[in-house]
Amino acid sequence: MSKNKTVYFCAGWFTDKQNKAYNEAMEAIKANPTVDVENSYVPLQHQYKGLRVDEHPELLEDREWAAATYNGDRVGVQTSDVIMAVYIPDEEDIGMGIELGMARALGKYNLIVIPDDEWGKPINLMTFGAGDNFIKLSELKDYDFNKPSFNFYDGAVY
Amino acid sequence: MSKNKTVYFCAGWFTDKQNKAYNEAMEAIKANPTVDVENSYVPLQHQYKGLRVDEHPELLEDREWAAATYNGDRVGVQTSDVIMAVYIPDEEDIGMGIELGMARALGKYNLIVIPDDEWGKPINLMTFGAGDNFIKLSELKDYDFNKPSFNFYDGAVY
Amino acid sequence: MSKNKTVYFCAGWFTDKQNKAYNEAMEAIKANPTVDVENSYVPLQHQYKGLRVDEHPELLEDREWAAATYNGDRVGVQTSDVIMAVYIPDEEDIGMGIELGMARALGKYNLIVIPDDEWGKPINLMTFGAGDNFIKLSELKDYDFNKPSFNFYDGAVY
Amino acid sequence: MSKNKTVYFCAGWFTDKQNKAYNEAMEAIKANPTVDVENSYVPLQHQYKGLRVDEHPELLEDREWAAATYNGDRVGVQTSDVIMAVYIPDEEDIGMGIELGMARALGKYNLIVIPDDEWGKPINLMTFGAGDNFIKLSELKDYDFNKPSFNFYDGAVY
Amino acid sequence: MSKNKTVYFCAGWFTDKQNKAYNEAMEAIKANPTVDVENSYVPLQHQYKGLRVDEHPELLEDREWAAATYNGDRVGVQTSDVIMAVYIPDEEDIGMGIELGMARALGKYNLIVIPDDEWGKPINLMTFGAGDNFIKLSELKDYDFNKPSFNFYDGAVY
Amino acid sequence: MSKNKTVYFCAGWFTDKQNKAYNEAMEAIKANPTVDVENSYVPLQHQYKGLRVDEHPELLEDREWAAATYNGDRVGVQTSDVIMAVYIPDEEDIGMGIELGMARALGKYNLIVIPDDEWGKPINLMTFGAGDNFIKLSELKDYDFNKPSFNFYDGAVY
Numbered sequence: 001m002s003k004n005k006t007v008y009f010c011a012g013w014f015t016d017k018q019n020k021a022y023n024e025a026m027e028a029i030k031a032n033p034t035v036d037v038e039n040s041y042v043p044l045q046h047q048y049k050g051l052r053v054d055e056h057p058e059l060l061e062d063r064e065w066a067a068a069t070y071n072g073d074r075v076g077v078q079t080s081d082v083i084m085a086v087y088i089p090d091e092e093d094i095g096m097g098i099e100l101g102m103a104r105a106l107g108k109y110n111l112i113v114i115p116d117d118e119w120g121k122p123i124n125l126m127t128f129g130a131g132d133n134f135i136k137l138s139e140l141k142d143y144d145f146n147k148p149s150f151n152f153y154d155g156a157v158y
Numbered sequence: 159m160s161k162n163k164t165v166y167f168c169a170g171w172f173t174d175k176q177n178k179a180y181n182e183a184m185e186a187i188k189a190n191p192t193v194d195v196e197n198s199y200v201p202l203q204h205q206y207k208g209l210r211v212d213e214h215p216e217l218l219e220d221r222e223w224a225a226a227t228y229n230g231d232r233v234g235v236q237t238s239d240v241i242m243a244v245y246i247p248d249e250e251d252i253g254m255g256i257e258l259g260m261a262r263a264l265g266k267y268n269l270i271v272i273p274d275d276e277w278g279k280p281i282n283l284m285t286f287g288a289g290d291n292f293i294k295l296s297e298l299k300d301y302d303f304n305k306p307s308f309n310f311y312d313g314a315v316y
Numbered sequence: 317m318s319k320n321k322t323v324y325f326c327a328g329w330f331t332d333k334q335n336k337a338y339n340e341a342m343e344a345i346k347a348n349p350t351v352d353v354e355n356s357y358v359p360l361q362h363q364y365k366g367l368r369v370d371e372h373p374e375l376l377e378d379r380e381w382a383a384a385t386y387n388g389d390r391v392g393v394q395t396s397d398v399i400m401a402v403y404i405p406d407e408e409d410i411g412m413g414i415e416l417g418m419a420r421a422l423g424k425y426n427l428i429v430i431p432d433d434e435w436g437k438p439i440n441l442m443t444f445g446a447g448d449n450f451i452k453l454s455e456l457k458d459y460d461f462n463k464p465s466f467n468f469y470d471g472a473v474y
Numbered sequence: 475m476s477k478n479k480t481v482y483f484c485a486g487w488f489t490d491k492q493n494k495a496y497n498e499a500m501e502a503i504k505a506n507p508t509v510d511v512e513n514s515y516v517p518l519q520h521q522y523k524g525l526r527v528d529e530h531p532e533l534l535e536d537r538e539w540a541a542a543t544y545n546g547d548r549v550g551v552q553t554s555d556v557i558m559a560v561y562i563p564d565e566e567d568i569g570m571g572i573e574l575g576m577a578r579a580l581g582k583y584n585l586i587v588i589p590d591d592e593w594g595k596p597i598n599l600m601t602f603g604a605g606d607n608f609i610k611l612s613e614l615k616d617y618d619f620n621k622p623s624f625n626f627y628d629g630a631v632y
Numbered sequence: 633m634s635k636n637k638t639v640y641f642c643a644g645w646f647t648d649k650q651n652k653a654y655n656e657a658m659e660a661i662k663a664n665p666t667v668d669v670e671n672s673y674v675p676l677q678h679q680y681k682g683l684r685v686d687e688h689p690e691l692l693e694d695r696e697w698a699a700a701t702y703n704g705d706r707v708g709v710q711t712s713d714v715i716m717a718v719y720i721p722d723e724e725d726i727g728m729g730i731e732l733g734m735a736r737a738l739g740k741y742n743l744i745v746i747p748d749d750e751w752g753k754p755i756n757l758m759t760f761g762a763g764d765n766f767i768k769l770s771e772l773k774d775y776d777f778n779k780p781s782f783n784f785y786d787g788a789v790y
Numbered sequence: 791m792s793k794n795k796t797v798y799f800c801a802g803w804f805t806d807k808q809n810k811a812y813n814e815a816m817e818a819i820k821a822n823p824t825v826d827v828e829n830s831y832v833p834l835q836h837q838y839k840g841l842r843v844d845e846h847p848e849l850l851e852d853r854e855w856a857a858a859t860y861n862g863d864r865v866g867v868q869t870s871d872v873i874m875a876v877y878i879p880d881e882e883d884i885g886m887g888i889e890l891g892m893a894r895a896l897g898k899y900n901l902i903v904i905p906d907d908e909w910g911k912p913i914n915l916m917t918f919g920a921g922d923n924f925i926k927l928s929e930l931k932d933y934d935f936n937k938p939s940f941n942f943y944d945g946a947v948y
Binding site: 369379383410415416446474 | 527528535541544566568569571576578600601604631632
Binding site for chain 6: 685686692693695698699701702703705706724725726727728729730731732733734735736737738754756757758759760761762784787788789790
């Protein structure tokens with residue numbers, strides 16, 4: 001019976017590329033025996049009171065909703081074993097950045113997963129430094145989350 | 159004789175909007191007696207060996223350059239009193255996010271400065287939560303950096 | 317075979333209300349399959365050399381005893397998955413506060429458990445902010461410690 | 475011209491003993507040339523929108539007010555050089571505890587100031603450990619905030 | 633089926649004493665059912681690209697190799713449950729010190745293991761303070777890693 | 791009137807090389823207008839009750855003395871602006887390592903100062919990574935402590 005790890009599922013759901021990568025990454029971790037998907041943290045499932053701002057635009061200026069949803073994501077970062085970022089080099093996202101930065105300063109492990117056809121494209125310098133390892137999306141289903149190790153991004157940095 | 163604070167000058171220099179805001183913010187802190195501009199950290203002035211990747215594309219895959227420049231920015235965040243982000247809501251930047259996230263977990267003060275004509279536009283939920291205060295660019299020259307306080311963003315969050 | 321989490325059992329044992337809540341909370345986590353009670357940290361079981369100050373008043377001014385017992389509790393906070401505070405709103409305790417504050421800055425999960433008949437009473441503003449979730453004591457035996465999430469206190473704050 | 479330090483003025487204002495100590499401590503730091511009182515953080519002056527819950531009981535359940543006021547105090551702890559707790563041994567306060575615990579984990583200096591006629595009385599074990607130094611209130615006006623050093627509490631611990 | 637913990641195996645391999653203790657400690661944790669040896673982090677197995685500087689002296693001045701190997705060890709410290717230092721009092725090592733210091737500030741558990749015939753010899757004052765517990769090498773195979781607790785070093789400190 | 795910074799003066803006093811470097815470094819910072827020597831933390835001046843273990847061997851096993859002296863140094867690291875290590879490559883010291891490791895995780899700036907005739911000699915890999923900048927002792931008197939920046943060690947790493 002294998003051990004496994006929880007992940008903070010850090011991924012956008014706003015563009016086609018993001019949605020495609022989101023779904024493929026979700027399938028990959030479900031197939032990966034070293035990930036505890038059931039107890040992992042998926043931000044989209046933790047919007048305060050179950051309300052999403054894209055479906056409820058009246059939340060745009062509701063500070064109670066914003067504060068609670070932000071704190072939900074903060075708790076997700078703090079209580080997960082691994083911050084896993086599904087990363088599209090030319091659609092970088094500031095929210096993902098804040099999560100990676102927090103995670104790094106708190107001593108979490110930051111794993112950056114890049115779709116195969118985006119691999120090698122230039123990424124932001126700060127992601128290069130805040131990431132602890134970088135893999136292709138096709139490698140995700142076999143990645144051993146129980147053996148975190150370090151490597152540089154094998155691609156360009158701007 | 160007034161006290162003053164050092165800032166980590168966190169701002170993009172890639173688009174017209176960014177450049178305009180960058181220059182205005184720089185002028186504002188020079189005019190602000192509570193900022194110690196001379197000893198503040200401006201990332202653009204700390205590229206490893208003085209080389210910029212936009213002028214030296216051969217650096218794109220040079221890991222020594224990337225690691226050193228990243229570490230320069232990390233040191234800037236750690237040694238400055240305030241992380242000041244010149245923030246364009248519709249041109250959010252992941253590198254800025256990583257700096258804000260790190261700063262928050264280390265206990266630094268995150269000040270978000272938004273150009274007046276962008277004020278109120280939706281910002282990322284994580285910036286809403288990681289920011290300690292939000293002001294308009296026109297307020298920057300008179301902002302008292304010696305009296306950091308908290309406030310919510312007075313605008314939309316997505 | 318279910319996963320489970322260790323808790324730092326943060327609770328007073330000085331008043332009748334505290335003792336009653338202490339015992340009920342202990343029974344609840346024993347009945348909760350998502351808690352690893354055996355490996356959880358109960359401060360009362362980690363007094364230095366097995367000596368309790370309430371039974372050995374000569375320890376009141378013994379700095380070696382005090383330093384070691386304090387460090388024991390610090391280690392308990394650092395090595396447990398969850399800081400679980402059994403919280404009586406009108407008998408708040410500064411020691412519990414220090415543990416919650418440390419835990420928050422280190423990125424631990426703070427769960428505040430309030431006896432049902434005390435629920436809704438005013439709690440300190442800092443507990444409101446340092447707590448990651450708030451539940452009734454009757455909910456403790458069924459609370460899923462493997463799925464930490466955020467919520468505000470559903471009661472008053474002073 | 476002397477250097478000076480900012481303090482987070484951590485003190486209760488709810489009982490007679492607290493108010494007396496509060497006022498004496500405030501006078502003492504005003505007389506102390508190593509404290510920058512003007513730029514210090516006094517929580518009572520940073521209630522969200524200037525509203526105090528003791529004067530506006532309708533705020534008791536207002537989460538926006540509570541979240542903002544909590545964050546104000548968090549910012550105060552993070553941005554001050556020293557956390558100065560005006561400490562009444564038999565009126566310990568959980569909010570002060572959370573501030574001391576956070577401050578310790580973030581690497582701030584915790585100075586515990588005890589009224590002379592309370593000196594030596596038993597204090598909580600966690601304060602003993604989280605405090606970096608302990609002085610009498612009568613010593614405060616001459617304490618050198620520029621030379622922080624460590625000492626144990628010279629009194630009882632329970 | 634017992635729970636177990638991962639360790640960061642912090643030990644020198646440069647002198648006879650170190651090698652002997654290294655091997656004995658490795659055997660002990662393999663025999664200890666509360667240690668997950670398979671997923672533990674052994675720095676010697678994570679030299680960048682599998683290259684060791686003692687076998688490849690050309691790496692002495694290779695910054696990419698140095699930065700990556702350092703980051704590997706940093707990741708090991710951050711992702712392991714326990715930092716276990718195999719400690720020879722008269723052959724103290726600065727690298728081990730940096731790992732223990734980082735671990736302490738991040739809230740990890742530092743276990744110092746000393747060969748039986750070295751037990752009691754003077755150790756550095758900072759190790760005394762940064763260590764959370766101290767045991768003899770002969771006790772390692774039976775030590776319960778699931779029940780971390782605090783104790784002072786039972787020997788001399790210089 | 792120039793700003794200046796406090797340093798934690800991290801240096802051994804046990805060998806001839808160390809004593810020589812210690813004295814030269816002390817002279818250099820006294821001559822450096824960007825260092826606030828008066829308010830800097832020199833561990834040798836903060837031994838608990840003014841007692842040094844090299845002069846009072848009975849302290850070797852006195853835990854109150856050890857705990858207080860350790861905490862003094864911890865406070866020194868936490869409250870100084872810069873951790874300045876006077877570093878002899880072939881006489882590395884574990885206590886210095888613990889201070890550098892703590893400082894790094896807390897976000898302090900680590901400056902490594904190496905005597906000119908030792909410059910370039912191999913240093914420990916962890917110092918390479920935990921150090922933020924490396925300078926020669928002859929450069930110390932002119933180093934601008936108000937402008938902390940990053941650089942790699944320009945020498946060998948083992």
